[in-house]
Amino acid sequence: MDQFSILSNKIHTTKATVGVIGTGYVGSSVAKETASAGYQTFGFDLDKKKVAEINNLKIKNLSAHIKKDLLVDCDIICICVPTPIYKDHSPNLKILKNTIQQVSNYLKKGMMVVIESSVAPGTTRGLILPILQQSKLTAGKDFFLSFSPERIDPGNKKFTMKNIPKIVSGLDENSLKLVIQFYSIFIEKVVQISSLEAAEMTKVLENVFRFVNISLINEIADYTRKLGINIWEVIEAASTKPYGFLPHYPGPGIGGDCIPVLSYYLLDSAKRNNTLLRMVNAAAKINEMQPKKVIDLALKILNGKTRKNNVKSEVLLIGVAYKPGVADLRESATLKIWDMLEKQGISVSYHDPYVSHVNGFSSKSLDPKNLASKDLIIITTAHSNIPYQMLVDSKKPLIDTRNTLQGITSTNIFQLL
Ligand SMILES: NC(=O)c1ccc[n+]([C@@H]2O[C@H](COP(=O)([O-])OP(=O)(O)OC[C@H]3O[C@@H](n4cnc5c(N)ncnc54)[C@H](O)[C@@H]3O)[C@@H](O)[C@H]2O)c1
Structure with a gap:
């Protein structure tokens, strides 16, 4: 045989x-x-x-x-x-x-x-x-x-x-x-x-589609912020259209080992074939800028508070995984934000129910006493099992990069938008 x-x-x-x-x-x-x-x-x-x-x-x-x-x-x-x-x-x-x-x-x-x-x-x-x-x-x-x-x-x-x-x-x-x-x-x-190539490209397309769309919504969100329009409300409204619209949401940057990684694989492949993929390139640039927007807002808030007294600020990051419900840190925007905060001399700690250790740090427990020592809290991953009301009640400045606190109104909540 x-x-x-x-x-x-x-x-x-x-x-x-x-x-x-x-x-x-x-x-x-x-x-x-x-x-x-x-x-x-x-x-x-x-x-x-x-x-x-x-x-x-x-x-x-x-x-x-x-x-x-x-x-x-x-x-x-x-x-x-x-x-x-x-x-x-x-x-x-x-x-x-x-x-x-x-x-x-x-x-x-x-x-x-x-x-x-x-x-x-x-x-x-x-x-x-x-x-x-x-x-x-x-x-x-x-x-x-x-x-x-x-x-x-x-x-x-x-x-x-x-x-x-x-x-x-x-x-x-x-x-x-x-x-x-x-x-x-x-x-x-x-x-x-x-063919092998069409199958390889199928997987790339699925990922680059998300990459470009999330980058697009991040760009649109920047503009709606200037106009004073709430992007989350707009996405929700657009999603009521029964065909032709797929919601994508703004955030601090796209992570994971698939969506951004394969988009860069595509860009590399195109470059080797002397082709410029303008839209994918633009999406990559937008995505690379997202963590800095969080930093800019964080510094603006901190500069108005402890840092002007030369006290080393303490920031607590909520969620280090790249998406909710998992422990995966690959290409996580939170790690980029962490690194950028440290470069500013800011002391960083984190809480993530799925990730017990990272960068030699352990996940901090969330209790009012622990929160009281922080100058700023940043919600970076929208895990569902976080006591969000406790964060709001801490009265500490709170940046919500994921619209996790939708429906809660409090003067200590800041959005990227
Ligand atoms: N995680 C996802 O959601 C997902 C989805 C679709 C496709 N993929 C793709 O699948 C592939 C694997 O992804 P993953 O998420 O499972 O990665 P992973 O990091 O979770 O698992 C890969 C495993 O391979 C092991 N490994 C590395 N080198 C090895 C070697 N030489 N011999 C034996 N084991 C080795 C690592 O220790 C690790 O346990 C990647 O190409 C990824 O892009 C991942």
């Missing part, structure tokens, strides 16, 4: 062994699904804690490992490692490249490699395939290569890996057929895309 038929049969009979490299947000979800679908699944992660977390769950068919030796037993390898950016916003593909290099050492006839990590168009064919081909095996005949971007939304209870339609693409017809067959077993709807 040819390698395609052998793997197809193993997928059909759930006899295929699945390896998931990187068991973070994405990889742990993939591994849990494949295991519960009946596939023997091995998760691989460098982080001992992640490995222990998975093993402690004691899920049938699932075990996690630091060493990658068991890759040799895998038929399908899902790549879920980070694809971050450097400080200068350029793509950091080091982890992805090293991981593929390792996979290439274990590549054997009948294997399928599926890239789930988010990448710019052209990466699977241009960067990953050549590394795998070092094995001297033939793609499409001896081994199979697919790209299937992950769309999971951490913390979202309504849309989960199972019911979010899965985009799939393959290097060739066989790879495409196999990846469709594989995901169809444990995901409700699989959406077949004609």
Whole structure:
């Protein structure tokens, strides 16, 4: 039997062994699904804690490992490692490249490699395939290569890996057929895309769409502030239109490892192809300016108070995660705000129910005594489980960057708008 038929049969009979490299947000979800679908699944992660977390769950068919030796037993390898950016916003593909290099050492006839990590168009064919081909095996005949971007939304209870339609693409017809067959077993709807590049671009578009729209609303919010119009009221009103309008909300800056990161991947890709993406560039500039607007308002408030007496101001940040309900700090605007405040000589502390430690600091408990020592409180993440009324009652100046205090009127509340 040819390698395609052998793997197809193993997928059909759930006899295929699945390896998931990187068991973070994405990889742990993939591994849990494949295991519960009946596939023997091995998760691989460098982080001992992640490995222990998975093993402690004691899920049938699932075990996690630091060493990658068991890759040799895998038929399908899902790549879920980070694809971050450097400080200068350029793509950091080091982890992805090293991981593929390792996979290439274990590549054997009948294997399928599926890239789930988010990448710019052209990466699977241009960067990953050549590394795998070092094995001297033939793609499409001896081994199979697919790209299937992950769309999971951490913390979202309504849309989960199972019911979010899965985009799939393959290097060739066989790879495409196999990846469709594989995901169809444990995901409700699989959406077949004609090429690796179109699938890569789909994921990029989804993210850049949000990036541009949030930046647009931040720009509009700057203008409505000048006009004395409340942007939140305007967005709410516009959202009553039953078609053609999708609400996006202003804030201190877009974070997370997807929306801003993939937008910078796109900008880098366009630059390498001598193309200037004016709108995405503008969105990036607007987004990069957002944290400074918070700082400007903070300094304005503080300068009118303690700082003119040369007392070192103390600022409390409410929420360091990039979005509500999660512990994820990647590209969080709050960390940028923190850094900028410290550069002004301001002493910073934080409270976040999901993040117990960051930057060598621990999350401060919220009580009236603790709040009494602060000069300013800034709500940076709209976590739902914060005693917001206590913050208002502290009578301390309170910057609400997320409109979390909507409906509460008090003279100590300041908005960016
Ligand atoms: N988090 C999301 O919401 C989300 C959504 C869609 C797509 N993605 C994309 O999925 C990919 C993974 O994201 P994530 O959020 O799961 O990241 P993550 O940081 O939560 O997890 C990645 C894991 O990979 C591990 N790792 C790093 N190098 C490794 C190596 N060489 N070998 C084994 N393990 C290694 C890390 O220790 C970490 O546990 C990224 O490309 C991201 O852009 C993320």
